[in-house]
Amino acid sequence: MDLIQGFQEIVGPQNVLTDPNDQAGYLVDWTNRFHGRALAVVRPASTEEVSKIMALAHANDIPVVVQSGNTSLVGGGTPDDSGKALLLSLSRMNKIERVDPINDTMTVQAGVILEKAQEAAEASGRLFPLSFAAEGTACLGGCIATNAGGTAVLRYGNTRDLVLGLEVVLADGRVVNMLRGLRKDNTGYDLKHLFMASEGTLGVITRAVVKLFPLPKSTFTGLVGVESVQKACELLACVKSATGPAVTGFELMQAKCIERVGKEIPNMTLPCDVSVAPWWCLIELSYCDVLDESPLEALLETAFENELVIDAVLSNSVKECRHLWSIRESIPSADAHAGGNLHNDVSLEISEIPAFVEETLQALEDRFPWVDPSVFGHLGDGNLHFNVGSIPPAVAFENEEGIREVVYERVVAHNGSISAEHGIGQLKRAHFLELKNPIELEVMNALKLTLDPKGLLNPGKLLAD
Ligand SMILES: Cc1cc2nc3c(=O)[nH]c(=O)nc-3n(C[C@H](O)[C@H](O)[C@H](O)COP(=O)(O)OP(=O)(O)OC[C@H]3O[C@@H](n4cnc5c(N)ncnc54)[C@H](O)[C@@H]3O)c2cc1C
The missing domain is CATH 3.30.70.2740 (Alpha-Beta Plaits)
Incomplete structure (x- = not known):
């Protein structure tokens, strides 16, 4: 049987794209730097379909490049230009299967867009804290496969810290079911961690159980000008000592990055004259209680007295808070525009x-x-x-x-x-x-050889072929 026909039988002809025009958006990365070609773009809708596709590709020695939101900034989800690889797009696997407010977990398919996961958590009165500028496009599978970080790592950790369970399809199509919402499980090696940050080189992540948290009721955000990076670090230490786990975000920006946002991003107004300080910190505190007074204000007053801070703008509403964050999150786009x-x-x-x-x-x-x-x-x-x-x-x-x-x-x-x-x-x-340390590389190569002996998963990325 023709290979393309085999894939069509698994997912339906409309979900096997072979026309270069239909494939175009999948074959270039977000930075427009990496371009590739693919034998076909295949779009499964279930784990079972992924498993069958992987088995068929494996039997025919076809390389497979998994792609989720395609927002990788390192060309991670773009195939090479040989045209031999199958591009596996998980965009149809976009169901939020369960929100469990008692266990504080959510079960999602890998193609769920991060922003949709955040919204589903919020609709149940919970917080899914992973957040970064590409959240409207990046998907949970991609976040897990890259161990994404973002703006709230300080309080909630990286993606790795937010994942309790995973389902993974191996290179030959076997399904490893580790889809458990357990916070304690010491039954040997914790294999799910192997697949996090593996960048599609060890298996296809198809479903995940992620942690949820209480929704903050009070959030305080400030943009704070400082004289140097050293002062910014000292301010961070002060904020952490004074507020403990309340500090959810502490970003650093050069004044010129902010000025570039004002210049390059349409309709973006800056909240103050940022040229008065060379470095700026965006600080966010959040609390599960309703607080009337901003702890950030009192804290910054002391920091002014101690000559740690040059200038500050505090947000007085959710809208102003979002505006400050949108300035920070627009820096990559402003740089790209420039x-x-x-x-x-x-x-x-x-x-x-x-x-x-x-x-x-x-x-x-x-x-x-x-x-x-x-x-x-x-x-x-x-x-x-x-x-x-x-x-x-x-x-x-x-x-x-x-x-x-x-x-x-x-x-x-x-x-x-x-x-x-x-x-x-x-x-x-x-x-x-x-x-990379040579012994660490040796162990990584040994794991790769065990899980993908034919070297079919995401060739040309991460490890040497
Ligand atoms: C404007 C902008 C801002 C960003 N900010 C941040 C940030 O603050 N923090 C951060 O961590 N990242 C950031 N990124 C990078 C990017 O958004 C993240 O790496 C994100 O996790 C990638 O998700 P994705 O769904 O787009 O994955 P893709 O780009 O589709 O894939 C990324 C890698 O994961 C593999 N992969 C994808 N899905 C799967 C799967 N289901 N199973 C196995 N492997 C898979 C791919 O093969 C590829 O190697 C930013 C990107 C942009 C464009």
């Missing part, structure tokens, strides 16, 4: 960040005097998007290798990681293979 920006997504111990930022900015300027870095990120969990643009824009890309070397050299010197949350994909594979 043209040419090399993304870096690094993590360091928070205490190392001031020295890292100072040294890296200086080293970049010494070697590439035309650089225009855009430094922002989730300071509260030690994660910086240390992006590098240039004036004029395209020059950064022409010097990509040298720029990344400067940034990664400083990351390694400070014992950090070259990927905090976006993963490795195609973009960072060469550097990952060069910089």
Whole structure:
């Protein structure tokens, strides 16, 4: 039987796309940098269909690239240009199967869009705290496969910390059912963690049980100007000591990142003159009680007295709070509009960040005097998007290798990681293979060989082929 016909029999002819026009949107990544070709785009609607597709692909040595929301910034869900791979899109597996407010869990199919999961939780009076700028497109399967981070890691952890159970289809079509909502389960190795951050190289995540939390009733947000990254770190320490688990977000942004948002994003007004301070922190506190007075206001008054803070704008309504967050979340788009920006997504111990930022900015300027870095990120969990643009824009890309070397050299010197949350994909594979501890790589390769001996799952990503 013809292979395409075999896939059509599993999912129906309308869900096997072979026409290049129909496939087009699946074959380019969000950054428009990685382009590929596919034998077919196949869109299953159930675990059973995924299992049959994987078995058929495996029997015929067909590589499989899983794609969810296709918002990977590292070319993770884009096939290579051989045209041999099957692109498995989970967009039809978009059901929220169960919300359990007693167990505080939600069972979802992998193609559920993150924003829909947040809305379903909220409709049941619960919070699903994973949140980031691509939440209207990214899907739970993609979030789990990349162990996504986002804006609330400080309080709730990464995606890995939010997942209790998983269902995974292996390379040969066998289904591993670990779909349990247990908070304690010490029956041997916790295999679900193998598939989180595996970037589609070990199996296809089809369903998950995720944790829910009480919905905050009071949220206080402030945009706070500080003189240096060191002061921002000291402010973070003060906020954490004073408010404990109430601090849900602590973002850091260069003033020029905010100014660029004002310039590049239509209808975006800035809440104050951000040129009065070189760095700004977006701080969010949230409480399950109804509080009339903002604890942030009192806290910042003390910080002013201690000369930790230069200026601050506090939100007075949900609308203003959303506006402050939308400024932070528009930075990647504003950078993209401005043209040419090399993304870096690094993590360091928070205490190392001031020295890292100072040294890296200086080293970049010494070697590439035309650089225009855009430094922002989730300071509260030690994660910086240390992006590098240039004036004029395209020059950064022409010097990509040298720029990344400067940034990664400083990351390694400070014992950090070259990927905090976006993963490795195609973009960072060469550097990952060069910089990762060789014994860790050996163990990863052994696991890959066990679960995908034919090397069919997402070739060209993460590990060496
Ligand atoms: C504007 C913007 C802001 C972003 N901000 C953040 C942020 O703050 N934090 C963060 O962590 N990320 C961020 N990202 C990156 C991206 O959104 C995340 O990596 C997200 O988790 C990817 O989800 P997705 O559904 O789009 O996955 P895709 O891009 O479709 O896939 C990502 C990887 O996972 C694999 N995969 C997808 N689905 C499955 C599955 N069901 N089973 C197995 N493997 C699978 C793919 O093969 C690929 O390797 C941002 C992206 C954009 C565009």
